[in-house]
Amino acid sequence: MDIKPNNGKSGKPHHAGHRARLRQRYVEKGANSLAEYEMLELLLTFARTQKDVKPEAKRLLRRFGSIQNILDADKETLMEVEGIGLQSATLIKLVKDLGTIYLRQKQIKRKAINSPEDIIDYLRTSIGSNSNEQFLVLYLNTINEIVAEEVMGEGIVNRLTVYPRKIFENALKHKASALILVHNHPAGSTEPSGYDLSLTHSIQETAAGLGIAIHDHLIVTKHSFLSFSDRGLL
Incomplete structure (x- = not known):
């Protein structure tokens, strides 16, 4: 026309x-x-x-x-x-x-991470609004700077499989001394599931044997987050 x-x-x-x-x-x-x-x-x-x-x-x-x-x-x-x-x-x-x-470059690149608030805006934007569940690992050096981030699992809605062995292969590759675990809950609730808790404890046990610290596990949604560390779950 x-x-x-x-x-x-x-x-x-x-x-x-x-x-x-x-x-x-x-x-x-x-x-x-x-x-x-x-x-x-x-x-x-x-x-x-x-x-x-x-x-x-x-x-x-x-x-x-x-x-x-x-x-x-x-x-x-x-x-x-x-x-x-x-x-x-x-x-x-x-x-x-x-x-x-x-946000990634402003908030996390070569900046010491001392609390969830230091990175939460980036995480809400990068995975918090995803319609499918995603598991992300942030690899930190000895002064808590993030040296790498890797997606360790993706699933549909609330079905996600994560392989701890791969997490630690990457930790050795990046020479990381600490990790921050992150995953999103597309349904909007930040409450950890039984699988979330058991997976975290499994990763924590393996990390301790390798001399790697787990600083936190964050559950992120579009509008909120939960810190395992703050909740006393680590």
Whole structure:
């Protein structure tokens, strides 16, 4: 379908000037000058260069309720929204992944980790919002800097298998002196299961024999977390 021009003289689509004004307002005054739907609209203009994308931005917010939920959604779910194709969904996921990298570099790279609060924002972003369960191990050196992170298991919803032998092979490879265990609970509860407790104790026993400390085991969700250390479970 042809797009009607704004007037008979310019031949430009009616939204062209609006895009320019939106971009200029962001450049001059920053994000606080835009509503959330306008931030989304501005983002989508980089994927849909020839179309008014305000309706798509508003549909995304109606469907997911918040910017956080939009960024946490997978590409397939995003593409269920009318007007959101693969290019737009990919751009949204790219923003989320860049944010995760930013938090990783800001919070954990070559920084001494002394409490869960030092890394929890990153962990909530990286695995807390995942729809499937994931088990992550952070490997620390003698001054509690994280030297590596490895995903040691992935499962569907609440079914996850972790092999401690592989955890310690990586610990030796990274010359780690301590570990922080992390996994998410997609259902939202932070209470440890019987499997969580038995797995932690098994890993702790093996670690003690190798002279490796287990500083903590964190259960992370999108909005909260539980520390085994704080709860007295380690």
